[in-house]
Amino acid sequence: MNLKNDLLLRTARGEKVERPPVWLMRQAGRILPQYRALRAKLSGFKELVETPELAAEVTIQPIDELDVDAAIIFSDILVIPEAMGLTYEMVEKKGPFFPQTIKSREDIHKLISANDAAEQLQYVYRAIELTKKNLNGRVPLIGFAGAPWTIFSYMVEGSGSKTFSKAKRMLYAEPELSHQLLEKITETTILYLQRKVDAGVDLVQIFDSWAGILSPEQYRQFAVPYLTKICQSVTRVPVTVFGKGAWFALADFAAMDCQVIGLDWTISPEYGKKIIGAKKVVQGNLDPCLLYADNKMIERATLDVIQAFGDKHIVNLGHGVYPDTPLDSVKQMVATVKNYQYV
Amino acid sequence: MNLKNDLLLRTARGEKVERPPVWLMRQAGRILPQYRALRAKLSGFKELVETPELAAEVTIQPIDELDVDAAIIFSDILVIPEAMGLTYEMVEKKGPFFPQTIKSREDIHKLISANDAAEQLQYVYRAIELTKKNLNGRVPLIGFAGAPWTIFSYMVEGSGSKTFSKAKRMLYAEPELSHQLLEKITETTILYLQRKVDAGVDLVQIFDSWAGILSPEQYRQFAVPYLTKICQSVTRVPVTVFGKGAWFALADFAAMDCQVIGLDWTISPEYGKKIIGAKKVVQGNLDPCLLYADNKMIERATLDVIQAFGDKHIVNLGHGVYPDTPLDSVKQMVATVKNYQYV
Numbered sequence: 001m002n003l004k005n006d007l008l009l010r011t012a013r014g015e016k017v018e019r020p021p022v023w024l025m026r027q028a029g030r031i032l033p034q035y036r037a038l039r040a041k042l043s044g045f046k047e048l049v050e051t052p053e054l055a056a057e058v059t060i061q062p063i064d065e066l067d068v069d070a071a072i073i074f075s076d077i078l079v080i081p082e083a084m085g086l087t088y089e090m091v092e093k094k095g096p097f098f099p100q101t102i103k104s105r106e107d108i109h110k111l112i113s114a115n116d117a118a119e120q121l122q123y124v125y126r127a128i129e130l131t132k133k134n135l136n137g138r139v140p141l142i143g144f145a146g147a148p149w150t151i152f153s154y155m156v157e158g159s160g161s162k163t164f165s166k167a168k169r170m171l172y173a174e175p176e177l178s179h180q181l182l183e184k185i186t187e188t189t190i191l192y193l194q195r196k197v198d199a200g201v202d203l204v205q206i207f208d209s210w211a212g213i214l215s216p217e218q219y220r221q222f223a224v225p226y227l228t229k230i231c232q233s234v235t236r237v238p239v240t241v242f243g244k245g246a247w248f249a250l251a252d253f254a255a256m257d258c259q260v261i262g263l264d265w266t267i268s269p270e271y272g273k274k275i276i277g278a279k280k281v282v283q284g285n286l287d288p289c290l291l292y293a294d295n296k297m298i299e300r301a302t303l304d305v306i307q308a309f310g311d312k313h314i315v316n317l318g319h320g321v322y323p324d325t326p327l328d329s330v331k332q333m334v335a336t337v338k339n340y341q342y343v
Numbered sequence: 344m345n346l347k348n349d350l351l352l353r354t355a356r357g358e359k360v361e362r363p364p365v366w367l368m369r370q371a372g373r374i375l376p377q378y379r380a381l382r383a384k385l386s387g388f389k390e391l392v393e394t395p396e397l398a399a400e401v402t403i404q405p406i407d408e409l410d411v412d413a414a415i416i417f418s419d420i421l422v423i424p425e426a427m428g429l430t431y432e433m434v435e436k437k438g439p440f441f442p443q444t445i446k447s448r449e450d451i452h453k454l455i456s457a458n459d460a461a462e463q464l465q466y467v468y469r470a471i472e473l474t475k476k477n478l479n480g481r482v483p484l485i486g487f488a489g490a491p492w493t494i495f496s497y498m499v500e501g502s503g504s505k506t507f508s509k510a511k512r513m514l515y516a517e518p519e520l521s522h523q524l525l526e527k528i529t530e531t532t533i534l535y536l537q538r539k540v541d542a543g544v545d546l547v548q549i550f551d552s553w554a555g556i557l558s559p560e561q562y563r564q565f566a567v568p569y570l571t572k573i574c575q576s577v578t579r580v581p582v583t584v585f586g587k588g589a590w591f592a593l594a595d596f597a598a599m600d601c602q603v604i605g606l607d608w609t610i611s612p613e614y615g616k617k618i619i620g621a622k623k624v625v626q627g628n629l630d631p632c633l634l635y636a637d638n639k640m641i642e643r644a645t646l647d648v649i650q651a652f653g654d655k656h657i658v659n660l661g662h663g664v665y666p667d668t669p670l671d672s673v674k675q676m677v678a679t680v681k682n683y684q685y686v
Contacts, residue, residue: 165665168632172640212588215630216611245555247590248609265558266591287558289511297515322508 005139008070009202011314012238012259012281020306020313021069022337023142024330026320027062028074031327034061045090049076055127056134063139065327066334070140070203073128073196077146077207081155083117084188085110088154101158101166108181118191128199143201145193147208147243148185148226149219155181164213171214171222178222186226190233197236205240205262206230212245224252231257240283244319250275265318269308282309285318291329298329302336311342348482351413352545354657355581355602355624363649363656364412365680366485367673369663370405371417374670377404388433392419398470399477406482408670409677413483413546416471416539420489420550424498426460427531428453431497444501444509451524461534471542486544488536490551490586491528491569492562498524507556514557514565521565529569533576540579548583548605549573555588567595574600583626587662593618608661612651625652628661634672641672645679654685 003009008021029035035058039048048054055074063071078088078096089097102108112120131141146154153167154160161167171178193204206227211219223243231239241253242262253261254276263272263284272282290301306315315337321330346352351364372378378401382391391397398417406414421431421439432440445451455463474484489497496510497503504510514521536547549570554562566586574582584596585605596604597619606615606627615625633644649658658680664673 163631163665165632165635165667168630169635172633172636212609215608216614218630245588245609248611248614266555266588268559268591271559271591287511287561288506289508290515292508292512293515322506324508 003137003140003202005069008140008314009238011312012203012240014259014281014312016311017342019340019342020309020311020315020337022315022334023068023070023072024062024066024317024321025072027066027068027330028058028072029321030323031321031325031330032061032065033327034065045076048074049079050123052123052127052130055123056130059127059131059141060134063135066330067338068139068334070142071131071135072142072144072205073124073131073201075124075127075144077144077151077209078154079121079124080117080146080151080185080188080192083112083120083192084155084184085112085117086155095160096154098154098158102155102181105177105180108177108184111184114184114187114191117188118195121192121195124192125195125199128196128201132200140202141200142203142205143193143196144205144207145189145230147206147211147223147241148182148189148230149211149214149223150207150209151185151189152178152182153210155185164210168213168218171218175221182222182226186229190230193230193234197234201237203238203240203260204234205242205260208241208243208246211243211249216248219246219249220252224249227253228256242283247271254280260314262316263318267318269305273309278312281312281314283314283316285316286333288317288319288322288325291317291321291325291333293329295329295332298332299336302333303340306337306340346480346483346545348412351483351657352581354655355546355583357602357624357655359654360685362683362685363652363654363658363680365658365677366411366413366415367405367409367660367664368415370409370411370673371401371415372664373666374664374668374673375404375408376670377408388419391417392422393466395466395470395473398466399473402470402474402484403477406478409673410681411482411677413485414474414478415485415487415548416467416474416544418467418470418487420487420494420552421497422464422467423460423489423494423528423531423535426455426463426535427498427527428455428460429498438503439497441497441501445498445524448520448523451520451527454527457527457530457534460531461538464535464538467535468538468542471539471544475543483545484543485546485548486536486539487548487550488532488573490549490554490566490584491525491532491573492554492557492566493550493552494528494532495521495525495565496553498528507553511556511561514561518564525565525569529572533573536573536577540577544580546581546583547577548585548603551584551586551589554586554592559591562589562592563595567592570596571599585626590614597623603657605659606661610661612648616652621655624655624657626657626659628659629676631660631662631665631668634660634664634668634676636672638672638675641675642679645676646683649680649683
């Protein structure tokens with residue numbers, strides 16, 4: 001099906017475009033009243049993730065409400081560890097929790113094979129198919145996965161953490177075992193993303209949410225090779241790599257087979273452009289807290305970021321939008337981008 | 344009194360030394376059995392902070408047990424907001440909590456004046472005097488304070504936070520009010536640090552624990568000017584500036600009237616040295632999680648960091664030592680440094 005608005009894809013492919021596209025990480029979520037209304041009727045977060053009709057519905061809500069240039073499938077990066085054999089619970093206000101974690105070689109051997117794990121995630125593929133059908137070509141649909149290091153950190157730590165010291169302890173104490181687990185996660189993620197592309201996603205984004213807690217050396221050793229492999233294996237659609245706190249790895253990202261690099265808000269456009277160069281498109285990087293300011297400041301900061309990055313830029317926040325962000329502020333940001341024209 | 348071991352001070356002043364000095368952030372704390380034994384007898388963390396005899400005792404414990412080259416006074420950065428009028432509670436396993444926070448201009452006007460606030464912190468000055476006496480010149484004593492932005496973030500947010508969105512909201516929504524509060528914190532901090540120097544500390548470290556959640560532009564606007572002012576006002580002892588996650592501000596730190604710049608472990612020695620140049624001493628930056636590895640790896644990584652920084656270097660972790668770190672691992676790191684000799 002032809003897309004009515006393919007601005008995101010033309011931009012990701014490096015084509016000359018009329019203005020930057022705009023979407024927000026976590027745009028399908030608590031900022032939207034229609035999301036909160038639906039969510040209140042359900043047993044929990046996972047029911048939403050695992051029911052294709054509901055996932056499709058909330059994926060499309062921000063297209064109706066915010067008029068952004070892309071949809072991103074409502075899901076969670078933790079469906080991968082779950083498909084590999086570690087179920088997770090989403091604890092209200094606390095985040096994810098894994099009753100079982102990876103502690104030993106035996107735990108890794110017991111994990112479900114990459115093929116079987118990817119096969120289990122039918123509800124995701126079905127949600128993508130439904131969303132594509134219901135979007136009816138209005139905007140492209142983004143699929144995503146967690147980066148292997150980030151998935152590893154949850155599988156070993158068992159929950160979110162300020163330090164992820166259990167996960168990092170494994171990297172230091174058992175590097176070989178760590179590579180085994182990272183390899184398994186990578187294989188599964190590749191098959192999963194390929195199935196997502198089969199199901200219809202138009203672009204794929206890899207989230208390395210915990211990149212910033214590793215030293216540059218560990219990141220090069222335990223994260224970069226696996227990201228590189230994933231980028232090489234997803235060939236039919238553009239790929240975005242986004243490492244939160246990964247300022248020290250931008251040159252590594254720039255060397256990968258990806259089209260877009262996501263930047264968090266600690267990276268100035270000047271620094272980002274200098275390290276990444278002109279061969280990649282960049283995505284970002286407004287501070288989510290900017291959206292607590294008044295409309296005038298939001299407009300000015302949005303224009304500033306567009307001008308600072310120049311072309312080859314997808315406007316987004318530097319992190320997921322915070323749940324208590326005023327809807328009008330998001331709309332102000334989106335409208336500012338949509339009214340802009342490159343000269 | 345003459346110091347028997349003044350290696351830290353000679354290094355901080357940029358003198359040629361025989362080996363780098365070594366100490367650990369949070370060395371006085373839960374890693375030590377003698378600390379845990381004492382703490383178990385007390386009502387809580389604040390009793391320890393506010394009782395000079397006890398604070399002096401735990402400050403000296405790591406000198407006895409770990410043989411490090413410096414003591415750092417046992418205290419908390421939050422004594423400053425408390426002296427300014429906002430009491431805090433230290434909630435076990437959750438961290439600090441402020442029942443009252445700063446929300447308005449009136450709240451700022453109600454704060455206690457810088458002079459009166461600094462005057463209230465007698466228990467800190469007394470703890471320093473006692474520690475100096477009991478240390479008997481064995482090693483230098485470090486005093487510290489939170490950077491104005493970090494103190495601001497607690498005063499507005501009321502607790503730790505993943506995003507500090509209330510604090511950052513104030514920066515965006517009410518920049519003028521924010522500067523007023525930052526100014527008050529700065530004035531108080533300067534008087535407090537000067538009193539600490541009067542009481543006997545040999546070096547002062549400023550901790551900007553939440554530097555990394557600001558954009559480079561906001562950091563330049565709301566943090567750098569106040570840090571600069573503090574550095575200018577503490578003149579009789581060397582000053583260390585440590586901004587966690589502040590990779591984007593290293594050039595700003597290098598331009599301040601400080602002698603030492605602390606680096607977290609996400610900053611490679613190459614990058615740190617390139618940005619900071621040879622005029623400052625650097626402190627850091629081993630990953631706290633390295634201390635979960637075996638002794639051989641700890642030794643190798645410690646030697647690596649010494650060699651990578653070359654001279655003008657104080658060995659430390661890139662963050663406070665984690666409470667569950669094996670004591671033997673800390674000793675391995677310290678012994679490795681103490682056995683090293685610059686060629």
